Amino acid sequence: MEVDDTDGGETSLRSKITSPGESLTSSQAFMRGHGTYVEDDEVIASVAGTVERVNKLITVRPLQTRYNPEVGDLVVGRITEVAARRWKVDANSRQDAVLMLSSVNLPGGVQRRKLESDELQMRTFFEEGDLLVAEVQAFFADGAMSLHTRSLKYGKLRNGQLVTVPPILILRLKSHFYSLPCGVDLILGLNGYIWVSKHVKDNEQEGEEGFDAEAVYSNQNDEIDDATRAAVARVSNVIRVLAAHFVPLNDTVLVEAYEWVVEQEYTVKDLLLREDVADALVSAVATARPDL
């Protein structure tokens, strides 16, 4: 298919999915963007994805890709390494992210000076394997992202489980913290890591009254009742099913899907083990939200 300037061409372009090596258009009239290369005066897709065009710039947005960070993004990550004055964090990006010791909240208040003793007890804050929610602060020269957790909303995660989806399915929204009505909190990391956990009431959130380092850096789960655990498992499976069918995720989709599952009285595992249930769920969500 040739790309042309008419409106008809643009609409057909929008729905077009490329395969690597597919010729998109002539390079004389258009500029190549990400996901494309030029050969023999032709712009050719280098990845499988959807074609996008801004004026004369042709890009292909890949279907499966690593997370492309932007400053201000909310991400969920896992500590992979404790290094000198910094942690290395796996955030599903091309390189490990970096969390500097100076970018975390330390016990004793925000105004406190960083001490040498903090460097020696970095593992009491975060150790290998720990999950955290953070914000992308800046980029290093090599493109690695630097994170910070200098907010009471950010920090170590507990009381729940992690679900991984392709990052492209997480839309940029006003807030990425949700409380579902079923007593489950969700953190939709833009890197495709989704934290599903027990709901914590706002007034019980750690650090509300001053900063309670003990609670913020705790590894201990709260008491969680069976109903909440079941809800966490159900929400996780709903996310897995929707992700498997490439449904973009946000809170309304998830609430709708969750209510549909409860209404139809399916068990948690039906979603995972029965294809008919999964397909029905996806079509139910699609009919409820025709814009998706």
Next chain:
Amino acid sequence: MLSKSEKSYIRTSLLSEPPLRADGRSLLDFRGVAVELGVTALANGSARVRIGGDAGSESGGGGVCGTEVLVAVKVEVEDVSGSVDGGKGRMACNVSCSPAAYPSLTMLQLDDFQSDLTSILDTTLGCSSLCPTNLSIIPRKKAWLLHVDALVLADDGNVYDALFLAAAAALHDTRIPRTRPIEYRPNNARSQASADASDDPMDGASGLDTHAMPKATDFELMDYWDEGEPLVCPNGMSWPICVTLNLVPPLFYLDATTVEEDATLTRLLLLYSFSTNSSNTRLQGMRLLGHGEVEANLIKPLIREGEKHAKHLNQSLFAKLKSELTKRIPQIVPSTKRNK
């Protein structure tokens, strides 16, 4: 790698009443298992097994890709005239792992893991009690050597069960080429006589006699409509099936995902083979993995429980293979249909 709170969340969920797993399965539920036969054209038998992964999608879809193992069996002629065990043929197993399946492991760690997998597959399948009885080509001279090569394409937990399922399916799929022993006999007297009688050299007996004879020195491949005969497992036993019991005392669960495996201290691998016509069961192997400990008196009931699940797994695999293989009889293009 999991955080402490994730580990404790998984363990508490498992030990709560009723037990709950991260994806809502009950303790003894398996994820969907897909078996596909005849996936590599150049091998004598091959199979691909996938446990879990996204339903219905070929390439993993948008979520996790599950555990995927590919096994190919290739036969090779081996000179066994010098061997001590009578030269009945043998199996050589090798397992390799795709680095993409274990992105967090270094090459050295990956090598270690590969040799772990190879050793358990090789010691179990290479056991003389499981050596197929029809590998001999010419007794005490030539025999088939079965190369069982496995490739772990993706690992989302329970790789041992997937490995043995794939190996069993591939061995079921394997066809040994039909052979006929031959002997070269220069029969001087008769050839001279026939040369006198007529000028046609094809007249009379040829130098190559292709009848079965006790002193055969070589063999030829028979041209036949199918690819050969299936492997015959001795005593009517099935190929070994592995069940991994993930122990969280006082209970255990099956088919752990990677995350659950990380949160489980001890795993008990049990390898069974079942007789196809009687209720005879053999325990082919057993491994205790991990750094936990197990009460000695727990082992016996675990072995009994494991047998039940292995039997169930074996029956489902057998039913699946049977339907796959009967589909392939009018064979022009090998049909490869995957099933959940």
